[in-house]
Amino acid sequence: IVITNAKFLTGEQNINDSEADKLISFCEMKLDQTVMVIQVRSDNLDFKSKLVKYLTKNTIAKKFPINDKGFDVYDYVKKELAKHDLKIQSYALTQFINRANINMDNLNNELQKLIYFSYGMKEINADIVFQVVSREIEDNIFELVNAILEKNQEKIFKVYYDLVEHNVKSTQILSVISSKFLEILYTKSLLSIGYGKADIEKFFNYSSGRVYYMMKNASEVSYDALYENISNLEDLDYKIKSGKIDKDLGPQLYLLSNK
Numbered sequence: 001i002v003i004t005n006a007k008f009l010t011g012e013q014n015i016n017d018s019e020a021d022k023l024i025s026f027c028e029m030k031l032d033q034t035v036m037v038i039q040v041r042s043d044n045l046d047f048k049s050k051l052v053k054y055l056t057k058n059t060i061a062k063k064f065p066i067n068d069k070g071f072d073v074y075d076y077v078k079k080e081l082a083k084h085d086l087k088i089q090s091y092a093l094t095q096f097i098n099r100a101n102i103n104m105d106n107l108n109n110e111l112q113k114l115i116y117f118s119y120g121m122k123e124i125n126a127d128i129v130f131q132v133v134s135r136e137i138e139d140n141i142f143e144l145v146n147a148i149l150e151k152n153q154e155k156i157f158k159v160y161y162d163l164v165e166h167n168v169k170s171t172q173i174l175s176v177i178s179s180k181f182l183e184i185l186y187t188k189s190l191l192s193i194g195y196g197k198a199d200i201e202k203f204f205n206y207s208s209g210r211v212y213y214m215m216k217n218a219s220e221v222s223y224d225a226l227y228e229n230i231s232n233l234e235d236l237d238y239k240i241k242s243g244k245i246d247k248d249l250g251p252q253l254y255l256l257s258n259k
Contacts, residue, residue, distance in 0.1 A: 001036040001241075009038070009055070011046035020051040027058065034241055062108075073097055077111060081124070084115050088124040096129045141173065142213070145180045148229070148258045149221055156255050170251040171240060178233040185226045187211075188218035232257070 008015035027036070038055070045052050055061070074093060081088055088096070100110035110133045117132045118124050140163050147155040163173055183204070190200055201211045236254050239245040245253075 001034060003036070003038045006038050006040040007042075009040050009045050009049070009052050010042045011044075011049070012042075015049075015051065017050075020049075023051060024054050027054070031241070073107070077107075080111055081115065084118075085122070086115065086118055086124060087122065089126065092124050092126040092129045095126050096133060100133050141176045141180060144173070145177055145184075146217070148177070148255070149217065149225070151258050153256075153259050156258060160251075160255060170248050174233060174237065174240075174251050174254070178230065178237070181226055181229050181233070183214055184217045184221065185223075185230065187214045188221075188223065188226070191215065191218055229258075 007013040045056075047053065047056070074097060077093060077096065078088065096110070096114065100107050114124065114129070114132050118128060121128075140159050144156065144159040144163070147159060160173065164170065186204075187200060190203060195203070197208070197211055197215060200206075200215065201208060204211065204214075206214070232254060236245070236250050240247045240250050
């Protein structure tokens, strides 16, 4: 579960006591199969808030630089590995950055996988990186979303099973699919208010090529189709997390519905 742009932690937006209590109660459930991430782009948290006091005391807080020209991703990875008494060979580090540095979230996810996989080792080489981090995942998810929009069942399941063979969890596939649909929705909304390609590149901080295909998808798909897919994915996510549907069967049923 990811809560982005959580301005209610800074005091810029209000959150009432009832909403704060519900969020705290959810955190205290400590569900083994659920990880919740709350992101806020600010240094100024409202430490007088009951919710902020609870989160700072009972959860793991990490601070990441945003658009910091002095930020060196290579040094960042080496320092994070060093916290676990791990070193990484130069070529292995380059390959890891090339494969994992899609965005900060993905980088940290892949970094955690690398750390867990390398437990008990002293040094990480390129072979380990190749085993843990797949460069094709992001491209395959993009291809899968296109196949869903085209309602191409043969292509949908070909790409899906390719991802599964790369040891990508079905729940992770669903999460990334959902984020891609949200990207297309945001892009469509930005286009409707007059944003151009350069504006959208700046908004997402994405490459020109990636934004081109996002704009292409946004122009070809209706709002209704986007809302339907996002709603279905949210409903499926809830059913999986609450144990109402199997985590492997659910995604396949969703994909089968796109025909």
